[in-house]
Amino acid sequence: MSQNEVALYKALRNMNYKELEEFAKEIRNYIFDVVYNNNGHLASNLGIVELTIALYRVFDPFEDVIIWDTSHQSYVHKLLTGRWKDFKNIRNTGGISGYTNIYESEADRFGAGHAGTSISVALGYALSDKIKKRKRNIVSIIGDGALACGMALESLNQLNFQDAKVKIILNDNNMSISKSVGTIAQFLNNFRVRKEYTQTKEVLKSSLEDFNIGKDVETILKKMRDALKYSLYESPASLFEDMGIKYYGPVDGHNIKKMQEFMEFVRDYDEKSVLLHVITTKGKGFEETEKAPTKFHGISQKQSPQVSYSKVVGHTLLHLKDYEYLAFTGAMAEGTGLCILQNVVPEKVIDMGITEPSIVTTASALSLGGVLPVVDIYSTFMQRAFDSIIHDAALQSIPILFLLDRAGLVGEDGPTHHGVFDISYTRLIPNVEIWTPINAQDLANMLYTSIIKGISKPRFIRFPRDGENIELQSIMSDLKLVNSEWKYLKNSNSDIYALGVGTISQNVYEALKGYNINIIGVRSVKPLDQFIMEELKEKAKYIFVYEEGSLKGGFNEEIFKLKDKNIFAYGVKDEFISHASREEQLEICDLSIKAIKENFEKKVSVAKLNKE
Structure with a gap:
């Protein structure tokens, strides 16, 4: 296949499954070479190669509406929709974005760098198509980590009520950035190892096909099937079908033929919204990325002797582990440096997944219970908790130590991830403090002071993605109490x-x-x-x-x-x-x-x- 084709997705339908498997390897190797030798998101894109191929053998990315949640896993989508050559410069100045971008291609239906938006977007497109009397497929691809977002769950709850017929592909790899947490993630993870439900479902299906039975008997069998899927084997079907969303799966996300069969059925299903549960392996195709998908979530070959401010935070909190506080993260323990504390004292770190507003509210109540919360979240993601900051923390002058990691310009991730608005939106809120350390030692000292002396109201400490040429041992040995004077x-x-x-x-x-x-x-x-x-x-x-x-x-x-x-x-x-x-x-x-x-x-x- 020529790399000069404007849209490689069209050629997929003329390939046999052996050719598709070879093409999947070619795509995987190309992504690995570009990302591993430069920068970008690796493991998530390696895991979604076959899924994207099967998707575009069934759906048309220009005629249908395909929405990629978070979209850092949209590299295969970009390769198949006319950006094969441009991919070499992904995330570089003047090159294509590492996320979907409506200004970059008509196939990019919605820009996204934050998790949990795709089902809301799909609902909006469905409502517009109803008014415009358009007939096309609307497909949301969402990961199991993003599915636990409040925004995603709120939108799921609306689909049946709004009579929206949306196709949802649940990419279940048991990962977000850090390992997925929470009841929904555990529910899906437990089901991944169960073969009985799918096998028994097939037996019921074949029984109905083999015998000419009356309607009453069919109704009885349907009730038996429902009892099976709702209770005996704890199927995720109960979670979705109680919300009026038809559930199918799980299906092997690396079996193109099997996925195509399921996706064709999902495409033709038009009674209500439908969800296809796909099981994938993050980092698929390379032993090192499969074994350590978190390590290979984001890749950068820019080696720096500097110690990041995130690591300064992690080591300072570890140094203060005997003090009474709890640190909160939103599925970002590695990115924020909290893994340094978590690996030694796991009970000091609470990971609530991608639920920033809930984290702030939970932290507010924890503080009222007498324990200092340390909420460590990227500045760009903290934007999502704006109301919780005002209503649940500042309004009640509740002591919470907010650590705004990646405050400022973040580089190749671009505008969805810049933390450039935190001063603007926090400065105008009453009852808060905004501290801005001038170097690594100052950052460590501000943390030390906040935990040792305590705080009387919400305090934000903001710091950029950068770092310094320092020795952590020297930083820890020079900790001292400071104030906020310039x-x-x-x-x-x-x-x-x-x-x-x-x-x-x-x-x-x-x-x-x-x-x-x-x-x-x-x-x-x-x-x-x-x-x-x-x-x-x-x-x-x-x-x-x-x-x-x-x-x-x-x-x-x-x-x-x-x-x-x-x-x-x-x-x-x-x-x-x-x-x-x-x-x-x-x-x-x-x-x-x-x-x-x-x-x-x-x-x-x-x-x-x-x-x-």
Whole structure:
């Protein structure tokens, strides 16, 4: 098959099953080579190769509506819908996105980087088709981890009520990023090892076909079958069919022929919404990825000697393991560094799966029960809990320590994962604090202080995806109590001030340390350092503000309240920053060392700076 074909999915229908198996290997090898040698999501895409092939032998990605939940597993979809050559530059500057993107292809029906949206999207498309009198298949592919999201369950509950005829493919690999947790995940996992239900169902089916029976007998057999699937073997059918959704499966997600048979039936089933339960192996095809799918969830070949801020968090919490607190994660123990604590003291880490609003509410009640909650969630995912933060935490001034990992620009994951809005949406909430450590030691100290001294209201500590060249042992041996006062990185007899929020102050210092100016590390957005704010009010003529976040609603707005000052703010403008390396994104936002220096010199005459 030529790689130059505009849409490889059309050729799938002319291939026999042996050719399809060979093509699956070719796809798998291509994905492995590109991702393993560059960056991207590996294990999830290796596990979905045969599923996607079978799907596109039955459904048309341009005529039908195919929706990929979370969509980091949409690489095969991209390869089959005209992006084979472009795939080599996936997630690179100017290349295709690592997620579905409605601006990239008509086959990408909905953009998604957060989990649990696909069934809601499918419902919306179904409602629009009803009004427009369109006849097409609407298919949602959702993983078992995403299925436990409140949003997914809420939408499942609406399908039958809204008379929506949606096809749902449940990709059950018993994984999200960390291992799937919760009752639904356990329910599906328990059923994976049961052969009896499928075998007995086939016996009932063949019995009905072999004998010419009356309607009453058929009704009796149906009740027997229902009793079997609802109780004796604990089938997932009970979960879905009680919601008015027809259930079929489970089926081997790596058997193209068998999946095609099931999908053809699902395609033609038009009485109500239907779910096909598919069992796949994350990382399929390569021994190392199958054995360690979490390790190979996200791949990056950019080797760095730096210790990530996430690891600093994990090791600091481990160091403080004897204090009374519980750490919460949303299926991201590895990504947030909480696995460091979890591996030693598993009872200190609560993984509630991809349920951010529920995590915040649960943490609120835990705090009222007298135990400090440490809620460690990526900034971009914390957006989903906005109402819980306001209603359940801030409104009641409940002490919760929120750790906003990946705050700022995240690099190749792009706009769905940037944590650039957290200052804007938390700064406006009463009864909260927003701390912004300027380096790894400061981050560890803020954690240490919050746990040792306790807190009296919700406290956010935000830090980026970056890291530093440090020794963890040295960090742990130098832990000390701190407050939220800002820090002079350079103090000069000058009316020019440069303020860097959090760790971006390191770039500000490197860029401007040669000039006779004041450089300040802003260690708290809320509360403000009133002593330095008074100094700015009295002495400053020029004020430069740098923050790795949205300028709208950001820290800079506090500085713009000062009268009769020349104020210049740099950060994320009113736009979504595309996928690129983190270094390139900082350059785009004028936050790189080079950009900070150049823009500073444009605004202030170098001759007046008394350059040192």
